Amino acid sequence: MTMIAPTPETVVTPAETFIPPMASPAPEPAAGMPVDAKGLVIVAWSSEYDRIMPTLILASTAAASGIPTxxxxxxxxxxxxxxxxxxxxxxGWMQKMLSLMQRPGIHHLKMSKMNFAGMGPWMIGKLSDEHHVAKPAELLEAALAMGVEFIPCQMTMDMFGLTHDEMIDGLGEPAGAATVIELMTRPGTASLFI
Amino acid sequence: MTAPNATVDARGLSCPMPIVKTAQQIRTLTSGALVEVLATDPGSLKDFTAWTRTTGNALVEQTQADGVYRFLIRKA
Incomplete structure (x- = not known):
């Protein structure tokens, strides 16, 4: 019987691959920090609390990290x-009815699940107070202060009959899909649909 | 030990506010300035390491006492 010498255990470490830096589209640093950050684009499609929260948290953090957002x-x-x-x-009555059914404003967000006629948001509000979690309005304020640019969709503004004056201060110029596609496809830009 | 140029008291705040407040403070300072951050959010341990890597600011020191994390960051 031949003894087969056990093969010494080898730890395979993947060789570190060098990723060449991508061409940066000369971003304007949002937080004025010396970074080579490229950009983050988020498409925020929902008015629900549980979607607005990650949108605002990620956007304000990215901007705080010097990433144009x-x-x-x-x-x-x-x-x-x-x-x-x-x-x-x-x-028109249809636009008015839409706003009646879906109350606008950062303080009136519903939940995507377990809304329970307002019980859900109330409980989440209580829990976030207990855990010192910032409120959507505070996060929005932080995002704006950090230089996050919010670009309203011109087409839906028109459809809902929303005017510039009805929107909060500090928003960017309304734009359309082509603008967003151009921003999203810039080299090195991360994009999210939330 | 050099005294920090500014202190960010983020005790009691949770993600992402300690980072946001620190970034706001660091904006007002010049390169080389030292910022001390006090936080109670356990997530800030990982987050400040990541944030300094992203921004290029240096995490000079990181300590913990009585449930309070203290980060010393030098602005790039």
């Missing part, structure tokens, strides 16, 4: 950026 707000995603005092928006 843009959030394209479209469809229901426009509603949290309507000033809170505007209860009913739009011109």
């Amino acid at each position: 843009k959030v394209f707000i479209t469809f229901w995603g426009l509603l949290p950026f309507v000033k809170d005092e505007h209860r009913i928006t739009g011109e």
Whole structure:
């Protein structure tokens, strides 16, 4: 019987691969920090609490990391950026009814699940207080202060009958899909649809 | 030990506010300035390491006492 010498255990470490830096589209540093960050683009499509939270958290953190950050707000995603005092928006009865059914404003977000006629958001509000989690309004303020650019979708603004004056201050110029596609496809840009 | 040029008290705050507040503070300082950050969020341990890597600011020191994390960051 031949003894087969056990093969010494080898730990295979993958060789570190060098990734050449991508051409940067000369971003304007959002937080004024010396970084070679490329960019983050988020398409925010929802007015729901549990989607707005990650949008605002990621956007403000990216901007705080010196990464130029843009959030394209479209469809229901426009509603949290309507000033809170505007209860009913739009011109025609259909636009008005939409805002009645889906109250605009950062303080009136519903949950995507377990809304339970407001019980869900109330409980989440309580829990976030207990755990010192920032409120959507605070996160929005932080995101704006850090230089996140929120770009409203012109087409849905028109469809909902939302005017520039009804939207909160500090938003970027309304734009369309081609603008977002151009931003998203810039080399080195990460994009998210939330 | 050199005294920090500014202190960010992020105790009691949770993600992402300690980072956001630190970034806001660091904006107002010049290159080479030292910022001390106090935080209680356990996630900040990983987050400040990641954030300094992304921004190029240097995490000079990281300590912990009585549930409070203390980060010393030098602005790039």
